[in-house]
Each structure stands twice: as structure tokens, then as C-alpha cells.
Amino acid sequence: MxxxxxxxxxxxxxxxxxxxxxxxxxxxxxxxxxxxxxxxxxxxxxxxxxxxxxxxxxxxxxVVPETWFFRDREAFTALAQHARMHKRANQPIKILSLPCSTGEEPYSVAMAMFDAGFGAQEFKIDAVDISTRNLAIAERAVYGRNSFRGSYLEFKDRYFEPAQGGHQVNPAVLKQVRFRAGNLFDSRTSFGAEVYDVLLCRNLLIYFDRELQDRALVSLKALLASDGLLLVGPAESALPRLHGFTSAEWPMAFAFLKSGTVQVVAQTVPVSNSTLPPSVPKPLKSKIVPPVGRQGHLQTTAQMLDQITESLATIERIANAGRVKEAQEVALSHLRQFGPSAEIFYLLGLAQDAEGAAPEAVQNYRKALYLAPNHREALAHLALLLRKQGDHHGAEALTGRLGRIQTRSGT
Incomplete structure (x- = not known):
């Protein structure tokens, strides 16, 4: 059955x-x-x-929703900065949240835009999801404790009002978001001639196989303006570059800029690039050097890329579900199967950090930085962890290092 x-x-x-x-x-x-x-x-x-x-x-x-307000806060900072740089007179910034789940993401976008100084007439948000149940919750816009996570909650007093069952989004934010049901793979779902300046498609691609990931990225790219910004989830960050996107160079935002001149290069990307953090892109090479597998046999680049992407996506899904112990176990299995890489050490450190295993997290963040000295996310998270532990000197050194990297890259 x-x-x-x-x-x-x-x-x-x-x-x-x-x-x-x-x-x-x-x-x-x-x-x-x-x-x-x-x-x-x-x-x-x-x-x-x-x-x-x-x-x-x-x-x-x-479709079980797992989201909260300002999840991955850096993504919303990147979005607002991009919108500010591409602001046009008499034309609103157009933003698409796909999938929008139960509404926390598109409402977070509206709050971030207001906080960045945009007026109500200067941006509009379309929010699309496959689940009509999710959309009903989003339009009701009343949220309980589970939607407010982390230490950044200052927005709650500004944009929410007490309501039966939790807190309701205030009318100014509600008016900025237009919800509708839609399916990226359904030809009957029409986005019309709409082209968006920013597209949030976070933690959707991890639920597709490689063929559908490619189809999805082709569709997403068509929905973006030529200078548009695509935001994806951490475990999806290897995929946009395979379709001509380039890193936007925002730490921990997993943000990519559209480029119309690069062809899909899924068959010519060295395997090592599939585990690079999105903030440290390396030039693609035309010559394929197949990696040596655990048994000493050569495997094709495409096969290994599929396996690595799927494995990293699995770790991300498990961690997102709050099963951090299991995420660590799967990450260690990934390490045994595919060998060391900056990204797997970073993800392992994140899972240990979330569980409160600070010494182990520090060790794995450092391993990530050994393999990729400019890994911005590892630098930022390690700095935060050291500061929590009272090592202010070490934290400042890492923060300074991160700042120098950003200065060199022009961000």
C-alpha cells in the first residue's frame, strides 16, 4: 500500500x-x-x-511544519541589505517565501524590512505553500511558544499583540503578506509573469532527489530577477552553485546571487567543492579528478556529489527536528564514509553546540577551520562559544579574523 x-x-x-x-x-x-x-x-x-x-x-x-520566527537570523539581515542595495524609486521590492509553512518566515521578512527602514509601500511579500493546513494557520497568525525560539525576541513586543492561544501578528505586518496555495512542480500553479528580487526557498530541496533538485532550481532561477537573491538552507548550500548561482558572501546566511551566464555544471564540479561552506566559493575546474573512496576504488564525481549532498541533507533534517544526539551520530557516520571535510566538522560542531557539549564543539569547529581557514560560519560560531566560556581574548581574535575576511571580500 x-x-x-x-x-x-x-x-x-x-x-x-x-x-x-x-x-x-x-x-x-x-x-x-x-x-x-x-x-x-x-x-x-x-x-x-x-x-x-x-x-x-x-x-x-x-507535510509537518518545523519553523519559527527569525530562524537563521543572518538570512533576514542579508535579505534586508540586498533589498536596500537594490531599492528602486516607485517600484516595490518583491519577495517570495516558498514554502512559507505556517507563516513564521514571511512575517519575519516583513518585520525585518520594517526594521530596515522600508515603508509599507516599498515592498510586498508573496507566500506559497503546498499545505492548505499550513496556510490556514498562517492566515490566522496566532502563535504559541514554539514559534518564539532563541535569544533574539525583541521583535515580539514591537510586532505582536496578546491573543487567545498565544500572540497575534499585528495588522501592519499582516497586510504585507499575501498567502496562496501552490506547488513548484505543478504546471497548473501559475506565478504569472512575476519576477522576484528575493526568493526564500529554505529547507525544501532536501526533500527532493537530485533530479527534482535540479528541476526545482531551474524553476526558482526563472522566478528571480537578474540581480535577484536566493536564500536556501544550510544543507542545501552546495546546490545553487551547480546552477550558476554565486555566493553572496554573507556569513551564515546561505545566500546566493543569480547569474545568467553560467551553465549547469553538475558533471564538472570537483567533489571537494560539494562540502565547501557557501561563503568560501572556489573557482570551478574543468578537469575532473575523481576521488578515492573508502575501498580505494575511484568513484565518479557525480555519484559522490549525490551521496555527500544526500548525507548532509539528512544531518540537517535530523538537527532541524531537534534530534541533536542523532544528528551527531549520523554526522560521525558521514565522516567515516566520506572522510574529513570542513563542512562535516562544522555540522558536527553545531550539533554538539546545541546539545551543550562545548568542548567537543570547540574541537570540531577548530577542525573545520584547519581544513578551511576562511570558513565564516565556523569562525562566527566558535567566537560565540569561546565568549560564552569566558575566553574573550580568543573570541576577539576570531572576530577580528572574520572582519578581515569580510573586508577583503568587500562585504
């Missing part, structure tokens, strides 16, 4: 079941069968394939 359902979900929304695990799909099917009063799998299958409404309900059940 689960195999045809999994195929249907992949055909409909691009979901690679391996990315969430078949248990999630099976549980969602059971929930929907119970809701429909159906006990026979074949009867449910006929309903599912004959009712667009039931298919949408299953999609709603499968």
Missing part, C-alpha cells in the same frame, strides 16, 4: 520518501483512513486517486 502512495506523493509534490522515512507516510495514511472511516487500503487508494480533496488532505498530513 505504501509504495503506490509514495510514488503518488513524489509525482504530485516531489517528496522523496527516503528524506522523511516511510514511517511518516504510513502513519499519515493511517490517520487519513481513520478520518475517512475506511479500514480497507484498496478502498482508500481508490478514494485517494479519485479525489483531489483527499489527496490534499494526505499532503497536509505528510
Amino acid at each position: 505504501s509504495d503506490p502512495v509514495e510514488r503518488l506523493l513524489k509525482e504530485t509534490i516531489g517528496l522523496d520518501t527516503a528524506s522523511v522515512g516511510p514511517t511518516v507516510v504510513r502513519q499519515s495514511v493511517r490517520e487519513r483512513m481513520t478520518a475517512c472511516g475506511i479500514t480497507d487500503p484498496e478502498t482508500y487508494w481508490r478514494l485517494l486517486t479519485g479525489s483531489p480533496q483527499e489527496l490534499q488532505e494526505l499532503i497536509n498530513a505528510v
Whole structure:
């Protein structure tokens, strides 16, 4: 029963079941069968394939939101800076949040733009998601404790009002966001002739296989203005460069600028580039030097890139779900399979940092910097951790080093 359902979900929304695990799909099917009063799998299958409404309900059940306000705060800083640099007279900055989940991201964008000095008429935000359940929550705009995480919560007093069940986004922010249902892979979903200055597509590509990742990036690129900015999730940062995007050089923002002159280079990128932090791009080489695998056999660049990307995406998904201990275990497995790299040491350090294992996190951040001395994210996180530990001298040294890197790069 689960195999045809999994195929249907992949055909409909691009979901690679391996990315969430078949248990999630099976549980969602059971929930929907119970809701429909159906006990026979074949009867449910006929309903599912004959009712667009039931298919949408299953999609709603499968797509579980995991988001909060100002998640990856640096991304919103980069967005506002980019908008300021590309501000045009009498023409608003156009921003797309895809997927927008339960609304925390597009509302965060609106708050960031207001904080950056933009007026209500100077920007507009479209927010699109495959889940109608998520969109209903977003339009209601009342959020509980789980949507307010981390130490940066100053925005809460400025932009929220107490409401039954939590806090509601204030009207000024609500007016800036237009929600609608949509599917990147559905030809019936039309974005019209709209072209966006900024596109947030964070933590979506990790749920697709490589073929659909490529299709998605082609579609996303077509939605961006020639000088547009694309923001992705940390585990997706190897992918945009394969489609001609270039790093925007913002630390920990995972931001990329559109470039219309570079062809897709998935078959000519050295494997080592797939694990580089997005802030430290290296020039692509035309000559392929296949890496040596664990058993000493040569593997093709494309095969290894697929494996590394999938493995890093898995670590990101597990960490995003709050299972930091499991994320560490999977990261260590990645290390044993693919060998050392700056990115895997950085991700391992992040997971240990989140769990409170500061000594281990420091060690892995330092390993990342040994392999990639200009790894901005590792520098920034290590500086923060050292400062928490009272090593202000070490933290200042790293902060100064990060500043010199930014000065050299012109950011």
C-alpha cells in the first residue's frame, strides 16, 4: 500500500520518501483512513486517486511544519541589505517565501524590512505553500511558544499583540503578506509573469532527489530577477552553485546571487567543492579528478556529489527536528564514509553546540577551520562559544579574523 502512495506523493509534490522515512507516510495514511472511516487500503487508494480533496488532505498530513520566527537570523539581515542595495524609486521590492509553512518566515521578512527602514509601500511579500493546513494557520497568525525560539525576541513586543492561544501578528505586518496555495512542480500553479528580487526557498530541496533538485532550481532561477537573491538552507548550500548561482558572501546566511551566464555544471564540479561552506566559493575546474573512496576504488564525481549532498541533507533534517544526539551520530557516520571535510566538522560542531557539549564543539569547529581557514560560519560560531566560556581574548581574535575576511571580500 505504501509504495503506490509514495510514488503518488513524489509525482504530485516531489517528496522523496527516503528524506522523511516511510514511517511518516504510513502513519499519515493511517490517520487519513481513520478520518475517512475506511479500514480497507484498496478502498482508500481508490478514494485517494479519485479525489483531489483527499489527496490534499494526505499532503497536509505528510507535510509537518518545523519553523519559527527569525530562524537563521543572518538570512533576514542579508535579505534586508540586498533589498536596500537594490531599492528602486516607485517600484516595490518583491519577495517570495516558498514554502512559507505556517507563516513564521514571511512575517519575519516583513518585520525585518520594517526594521530596515522600508515603508509599507516599498515592498510586498508573496507566500506559497503546498499545505492548505499550513496556510490556514498562517492566515490566522496566532502563535504559541514554539514559534518564539532563541535569544533574539525583541521583535515580539514591537510586532505582536496578546491573543487567545498565544500572540497575534499585528495588522501592519499582516497586510504585507499575501498567502496562496501552490506547488513548484505543478504546471497548473501559475506565478504569472512575476519576477522576484528575493526568493526564500529554505529547507525544501532536501526533500527532493537530485533530479527534482535540479528541476526545482531551474524553476526558482526563472522566478528571480537578474540581480535577484536566493536564500536556501544550510544543507542545501552546495546546490545553487551547480546552477550558476554565486555566493553572496554573507556569513551564515546561505545566500546566493543569480547569474545568467553560467551553465549547469553538475558533471564538472570537483567533489571537494560539494562540502565547501557557501561563503568560501572556489573557482570551478574543468578537469575532473575523481576521488578515492573508502575501498580505494575511484568513484565518479557525480555519484559522490549525490551521496555527500544526500548525507548532509539528512544531518540537517535530523538537527532541524531537534534530534541533536542523532544528528551527531549520523554526522560521525558521514565522516567515516566520506572522510574529513570542513563542512562535516562544522555540522558536527553545531550539533554538539546545541546539545551543550562545548568542548567537543570547540574541537570540531577548530577542525573545520584547519581544513578551511576562511570558513565564516565556523569562525562566527566558535567566537560565540569561546565568549560564552569566558575566553574573550580568543573570541576577539576570531572576530577580528572574520572582519578581515569580510573586508577583503568587500562585504
